[in-house]
Amino acid sequence: MSYLFYSFAHPPYIFLLFTVTLVNYTTGFFIVKTSGKLRKFLLIAGLTFSFAPLFLFKYSYWLTQSFNEIMALLNIQLTCHAHNFLLPVGISFYTFQASSYLIDVYRGRTEITESLLEFACFVSFFPQLVAGPIVRSIEFLPQLSVNRPFFKLDLIRGVELVIIGYFKKCVVADNCAVFVDKIYSNPDIYSGLSHWLGALFFTVQIYTDFSGYSDIARGIGRIIGFKFPFNFRWPYLSSSLREFWRRWHMTLYFWIRDYIYIPLGGNKVGYFRFIFNIIFTWFLCGLWHGAGYTYVIWGLYHGILLTCGQIVKRTRIGKLWGNSHIYPRIIWTFSLTVVGWVIFRSRSIGEALLIYKKMFFIDKGFFMDWEDVTIPLSYLVILGFIHIITYRFKYDVDDRSVMIRTPYPLRTIAVAISVIIIILFSGKQEAFIYFAF
Amino acid sequence: MRNIGFILFPSNMRKISRKALFMEMLIPIALFYFISNYIIGSLFFVNKMDIYAPTLETVTLRTYVEKQLMHLEAKSRSVSNYPKVLIVGSSSVANGVDENIIQQVWTRNGFKASPLKHGLTGFLAYELPLIKKFLLKSDVKTVVYLYNMFSFGDILQPEGVSLRWSTRELFKTSIWKKVINDPSLIAKGLLTEIFFVVKYRNLIKELIIRLIEGRLEKLPHQFDYQPGSPRPQKRNLKEEDPLPPTHWVRMSLLASDSGRNTIGYQGLVRFFILAKKAGIQVIVAPIPLPEFSLVKQHKVGISQSNIDKRVKNLANKFDVINIERKTIKFIEKDDTYFQDHVHLHDMGRDVYSRWLANYLIQHIGL
Numbered sequence: 001m002s003y004l005f006y007s008f009a010h011p012p013y014i015f016l017l018f019t020v021t022l023v024n025y026t027t028g029f030f031i032v033k034t035s036g037k038l039r040k041f042l043l044i045a046g047l048t049f050s051f052a053p054l055f056l057f058k059y060s061y062w063l064t065q066s067f068n069e070i071m072a073l074l075n076i077q078l079t080c081h082a083h084n085f086l087l088p089v090g091i092s093f094y095t096f097q098a099s100s101y102l103i104d105v106y107r108g109r110t111e112i113t114e115s116l117l118e119f120a121c122f123v124s125f126f127p128q129l130v131a132g133p134i135v136r137s138i139e140f141l142p143q144l145s146v147n148r149p150f151f152k153l154d155l156i157r158g159v160e161l162v163i164i165g166y167f168k169k170c171v172v173a174d175n176c177a178v179f180v181d182k183i184y185s186n187p188d189i190y191s192g193l194s195h196w197l198g199a200l201f202f203t204v205q206i207y208t209d210f211s212g213y214s215d216i217a218r219g220i221g222r223i224i225g226f227k228f229p230f231n232f233r234w235p236y237l238s239s240s241l242r243e244f245w246r247r248w249h250m251t252l253y254f255w256i257r258d259y260i261y262i263p264l265g266g267n268k269v270g271y272f273r274f275i276f277n278i279i280f281t282w283f284l285c286g287l288w289h290g291a292g293y294t295y296v297i298w299g300l301y302h303g304i305l306l307t308c309g310q311i312v313k314r315t316r317i318g319k320l321w322g323n324s325h326i327y328p329r330i331i332w333t334f335s336l337t338v339v340g341w342v343i344f345r346s347r348s349i350g351e352a353l354l355i356y357k358k359m360f361f362i363d364k365g366f367f368m369d370w371e372d373v374t375i376p377l378s379y380l381v382i383l384g385f386i387h388i389i390t391y392r393f394k395y396d397v398d399d400r401s402v403m404i405r406t407p408y409p410l411r412t413i414a415v416a417i418s419v420i421i422i423i424l425f426s427g428k429q430e431a432f433i434y435f436a437f
Numbered sequence: 438m439r440n441i442g443f444i445l446f447p448s449n450m451r452k453i454s455r456k457a458l459f460m461e462m463l464i465p466i467a468l469f470y471f472i473s474n475y476i477i478g479s480l481f482f483v484n485k486m487d488i489y490a491p492t493l494e495t496v497t498l499r500t501y502v503e504k505q506l507m508h509l510e511a512k513s514r515s516v517s518n519y520p521k522v523l524i525v526g527s528s529s530v531a532n533g534v535d536e537n538i539i540q541q542v543w544t545r546n547g548f549k550a551s552p553l554k555h556g557l558t559g560f561l562a563y564e565l566p567l568i569k570k571f572l573l574k575s576d577v578k579t580v581v582y583l584y585n586m587f588s589f590g591d592i593l594q595p596e597g598v599s600l601r602w603s604t605r606e607l608f609k610t611s612i613w614k615k616v617i618n619d620p621s622l623i624a625k626g627l628l629t630e631i632f633f634v635v636k637y638r639n640l641i642k643e644l645i646i647r648l649i650e651g652r653l654e655k656l657p658h659q660f661d662y663q664p665g666s667p668r669p670q671k672r673n674l675k676e677e678d679p680l681p682p683t684h685w686v687r688m689s690l691l692a693s694d695s696g697r698n699t700i701g702y703q704g705l706v707r708f709f710i711l712a713k714k715a716g717i718q719v720i721v722a723p724i725p726l727p728e729f730s731l732v733k734q735h736k737v738g739i740s741q742s743n744i745d746k747r748v749k750n751l752a753n754k755f756d757v758i759n760i761e762r763k764t765i766k767f768i769e770k771d772d773t774y775f776q777d778h779v780h781l782h783d784m785g786r787d788v789y790s791r792w793l794a795n796y797l798i799q800h801i802g803l
Contacts (some may be wrong), residue, residue: 152457159461408460415465416472423634424642 002126006089013088016053021116021123023049024098028105028112043106048100054095057085062291082298090130092288096255098123101137103259110138117422118144127220131213133231134251143226153404154222156411160403161219163418168212172383174427176205179376180345187351192358192366195342197373199359200380201337202345207236210249234391236337244337256285277309279303289344294352298344305336453547470632477641478633480514486637486644487511489653493661495645498558499662502596503640505531505557506568513571517551520578522801524554524566524793529724530583531556532660533781535790542679542794544574550578550801552794554659559596561689563704568722573715579801580717581793582708583724585779586736587745589701590689597759599625600636610703662776664783671772672727677734690739690786702751709755720800722760725768730778758800 007014027046031039064082071078101122104110113119122140183190183198190198214231221228221354235248245253261281267274279300287297312318321329340361346352403411470498474480490504512521524534531554539552555571557564565572572580593615594601599622607613607626616622629636647653658664680687692699705721712719723745730736745762752759768774774785781789 015473152461153455155457155461159465412460412465412468416469419465420472420477420634423632424638424645426638 002121002129004126005126006124006129010086010088016091017094017124018089018100018120020050020095021120024102024123025113025116025119025384028102031102031106032112039106043102044390046102050095050099050102053088054091056086057091059287059291060146061085093132093134094123094129096134096252097136100134100259102256104137110141113137113141121141125226127226128228130215131210132249132251133214133217133228134255135228139229140226150203151225153224156404158219158221158223159415161215161222163219163422165212165217165411165417166422167418168208168215170212170422170426173205173209173212174429175425176201176208178427180205184345184347184351187346187355187358190358191368192360192362193368195355195359197351197376197380199338199342199345199355201376202341203236204380204383206341206344207232234387236331236334236387237391238333239326240333241302241309241336244333245302245306252285252288256281256322260284275307278307293349294343294346297352298340301340301343311359472615473632473634480511483507483511486640488655489644489647490640490656491643491647492656492658492663497639498596499721499739500559500599500639500643503637504778505555506600507637507640509555509557509568509571512553512555513574514524517576519549519551521574521576522550522552522579522581522797523572523577524552524581524583525560525572526556526724526744527585527588527779528556528558528661529585529726529779529781530554530560530660531558532776533724533786533789534583534793535786536659538603538787538790539794539797541575542791543798546795546798556661557597558661559594560588560601561590561594561701561704562708563610563612563700564594564597564601565704565708566609567601567603567612567704569603569606569708569711573711573717577717579720579797581720581722581797582705583722585724586693586726586741586746587686587689588738589693589699589705589744589747590685591692591695591697591699591701592685592688595685598622599629601757602626602630604630606707610700610707612704615700644688662780663772665778666782669773669776669782672729674729674732676732676737679737680734684735686735690735693744694739696743696747702747706751706755707747709751709757713755718758718801720758720760720797721748723748723762723765725765725774725781725785727775727778728769730775736778760796763788764796768792 003014003017006017023046027042027049031042031046034042061082061084064080068079101110101119105112113122121144122135122137125135125140128135180198180202183194183201188194188366211232218228218231220388224395229251231249231251233247233250235244238244238247240261261277264277264280265273266277269277280303282299282303283296284299285302286296289295313322339356342355343352346355403414406414487508489512490507491500493501496504524530524536524539534554534556536552536554542548542739543550543552565582593612598616604623604627607616616626634641644653665749680686682691689701693701709719726741731739731741741762749759749761762769768781768785768789771785774781774788776782
């Protein structure tokens with residue numbers, strides 16, 4: 001069923017998915033039967049084979065183009081050619097997921113699974129295949145091998161999550177996209193105020209789009225008896241960037257932490273190596289999001305800020321700031337995040353610089369779109385208010401269902417009307433943003 | 438027992454689980470269907486949406502196409518004292534026929550029938566059977582289909598395809614071959630066919646927003662374009678270079694004139710058969726088109742007479758009344774009756790509507 005689901009995207013890429021699955025499954029078998037250098041060699045070989053398709057499909061064209069540009073700049077008559085492949089849907093997600101199994105087997109943290117069918121199910125499980133959450137084998141495989149009674153609570157919670165997810169994606173994210181696309185399609189004609197609003201709308205869009213998909217994935221999984229980890233926990237209410245990354249795309253953060261940052265030494269190394277580890281990890285995080293300089297710079301932006309945070313927190317000012325009231329820290333962290341999203345969304349570095357200039361250099365044209373932005377601004381205020389209110393009522397904080405406590409007739413009506421609202425107020429249908437990664 | 442995750446419903450699912458599935462998923466879906474089709478889709482709301490429908494220049498084309506179909510839906514459900522005579526076609530009909538004038542002429546002549554005009558943007562002949570549920574109702578006496586030269590093309594109408602849809606009729610002609618490679622289109626079509634709110638979602642959303650913002654207004658006129666503009670001048674046009682054959686209007690015209698058994702001609706024939714079974718009279722006629730349009734880039738080189746002859750032959754074969762173009766030549770010769778190459782202007786509409794009203798009196802058996 002998962003393969004059938006995947007085949008709707010681009011049928012030939014099923015073979016790629018199966019190849020990555022087979023490579024990791026087979027390599028896992030050999031790893032447990034060997035030791036020493038051979039074991040390590042098998043791990044490296046397995047990871048190389050797993051990541052090779054990701055490199056080929058996602059990065060080879062961009063790297064080739066970059067190389068050619070550099071050669072042109074240096075007046076060297078040397079060009080390379082690469083094919084611009086259609087990116088297989090979900091390749092970044094399932095490659096990471098399969099690789100985590102191999103690394104965990106190598107480290108002895110998980111046993112190998114004897115059933116290829118179960119392993120293939122783990123790698124390709126349709127609710128979370130294309131855009132996460134990135135699930136670990138130790139979280140998923142045990143759920144396959146036990147009986148899962150069909151609980152009414154799981155069904156209610158699952159339906160609730162699916163509805164919330166579609167509401168976030170279709171009603172909020174897709175409608176935000178209209179405003180964002182308008183601003184970013186022609187950035188030089190809009191004022192600084194419009195660009196601030198564009199950045200804020202994109203901040204809302206990317207969160208509701210991605211967390212909406214995660215909710216749908218968790219909801220569908222829950223309906224059929226699987227529990228997936230949280231992927232978002234109110235990231236925009238974080239009081240520091242470090243906390244932000246523990247709440248935003250959590251499964252990616254933990255993957256990078258466990259399989260890149262900590263193996264590099266983490267913070268258990270010398271000072272300069274520690275800084276290098278942070279920046280390198282976030283460089284890779286940016287690169288994971290896309291083959292483009294804007295994503296790399298976005299990753300480095302967060303890496304540098306996190307490094308600065310680590311440096312400053314050891315100073316007196318840092319300690320004062322850390323003990324200060326939470327609201328200014330939340331606003332400061334949110335502002336840093338919003339500024340970072342600008343380069344993430346921009347099509348090029350030049351475009352991002354233009355937008356930053358308009359945003360930060362207040363001149364007479366800064367407020368020229370004031371009349372056009374009042375309505376979008378009021379929508380943003382309402383959205384922010386709803387976000388804070390739902391957090392205050394601790395909705396979705398601990399995976400408890402609100403609907404289970406609602407009387408059945410009301411619950412049924414709420415589901416039916418929610419579906420109608422989603423259908424009526426969906427924006428223009430956009431693909432999920434993270435499908436592109 | 439080991440479950441491998443592929444199986445949606447484990448075979449050891451307990452009774453309580455089946456009850457939960459029924460109560461928590463199937464009942465809400467049924468309730469959604471009821472609210473969508475029987476509350477929002479009730480005659481009360483359909484009539485309201487028809488009265489407060491938006492004009493062409495204030496909404497997207499898709500929303501406007503939904504508005505036109507909503508009008509068809511409202512009128513098909515309305516109760517009339519007299520048998521209905523439906524006048525169907527593209528935007529040429531929407532702007533070229535005034536049902537109020539026709540009603541006045543009929544009332545004056547004691548002709549007891551209710552004219553209802555249904556001009557649907559870009560309407561093609563293959564769509565006739567797809568909207569049969571609105572056209573072939575028991576209170577309909579006659580369907581008058583007024584065709585354009587592009588009406589018998591072999592491509593799907595881009596804006597209306599998932600809206601003017603009937604899954605059953607799709608497979609009665611070779612239209613299904615056009616959609617089979619696009620599963621998302623089939624899914625969209627099915628959903629619009631089943632659920633009222635999905636079908637008219639853009640229109641309903643637009644009207645709700647207007648209601649909230651306090652700008653809900655009654656539809657000021659029954660045409661696509663605001664009446665009352667100055668009467669056009671005579672044109673002196675030279676023959677233009679034809680549009681590329683990939684342009685959808687040009688493709689439709691070329692296909693109509695090609696001699697092939699296009700989905701347009703198949704749809705027309707299918708409609709003749711359905712109407713005969715339903716005991717409904719069909720009259721087929723060309724909508725007046727200005728003579729100067731024959732030199733326009735999309736029509737250059739297309740034989741109007743070939744298309745008319747083919748329609749006439751089909752009409753004769755199925756015992757359908759065909760109005761020949763020569764009867765409306767007096768309109769087509771006068772450039773000033775037309776605001777552009779496919780739409781009549783106010784004066785032209787007036788003249789044509791009166792002529793059509795009188796013609797129909799003689800040919801509808803009442």
